[in-house]
Amino acid sequence: MPTVRPSGPGAVDVELDVNGIRTPLHVAPHTTLLDALREDVGLLGAKKVCDEGTCGACTLLVDGRAVYACMTLAVACAGRSVETVEGLARDGELHPVQEAFIAHDAFQCGFCTPGQIMSVVALLRATPSPSADEVMRAVSGNLCRCGAYPNIVEAALAAARKGKERP
Numbered sequence: 001m002p003t004v005r006p007s008g009p010g011a012v013d014v015e016l017d018v019n020g021i022r023t024p025l026h027v028a029p030h031t032t033l034l035d036a037l038r039e040d041v042g043l044l045g046a047k048k049v050c051d052e053g054t055c056g057a058c059t060l061l062v063d064g065r066a067v068y069a070c071m072t073l074a075v076a077c078a079g080r081s082v083e084t085v086e087g088l089a090r091d092g093e094l095h096p097v098q099e100a101f102i103a104h105d106a107f108q109c110g111f112c113t114p115g116q117i118m119s120v121v122a123l124l125r126a127t128p129s130p131s132a133d134e135v136m137r138a139v140s141g142n143l144c145r146c147g148a149y150p151n152i153v154e155a156a157l158a159a160a161r162k163g164k165e166r167p
């Protein structure tokens with residue numbers, strides 16, 4: 001759906017692929033991907049917390065790589081694939097990483113959870129059988145103020161095991 005937010009002089013038209021859907025936007029050149037998604041597209045899964053690249057709550061995938069959406073310009077994502085936590089479930093079924101986070105109690109307040117999940121999804125695509133250290137490294141840019149890291153690591157390893165069990 002095109003943006004309705006006043007975007008000011010110099011706004012440009014860009015089209016992103018957001019969770020597999022062609023998404024035209026009309027944004028000012030300085031609009032971050034995070035603001036575009038939250039305010040123009042209506043996807044609130046990526047959280048806006050520090051808005052300066054220090055907490056990881058806004059983590060999502062651009063062309064499969066985990067990035068901070070608050071540090072990424074929307075115009076820089078023209079024609080690229082953007083994946084948010086909202087796009088993970090398929091046919092009403094949660095993604096295995098989402099299921100593992102629930103099964104392993106990998107969150108408390110849940111504020112960091114979408115970003116943690118996207119970092120783990122990116123890790124498992126690149127490294128289907130990670131070690132605990134590799135999981136810790138993958139989520140090292142995602143601050144969890146509740147200290148849920150032990151269960152986050154457990155959840156990631158469980159999701160990896162489940163992936164291996166699949167035919």
Ligand code: FES
Pocket residue numbers: 047048049050051052053054055056057058059068069070071
């Ligand atoms: S909101 Fe983007 S890193 Fe904190």
Ligand code: FES
Pocket residue numbers: 106107108109110111112113143144145146147148
């Ligand atoms: S679960 Fe609360 S900040 Fe991570």
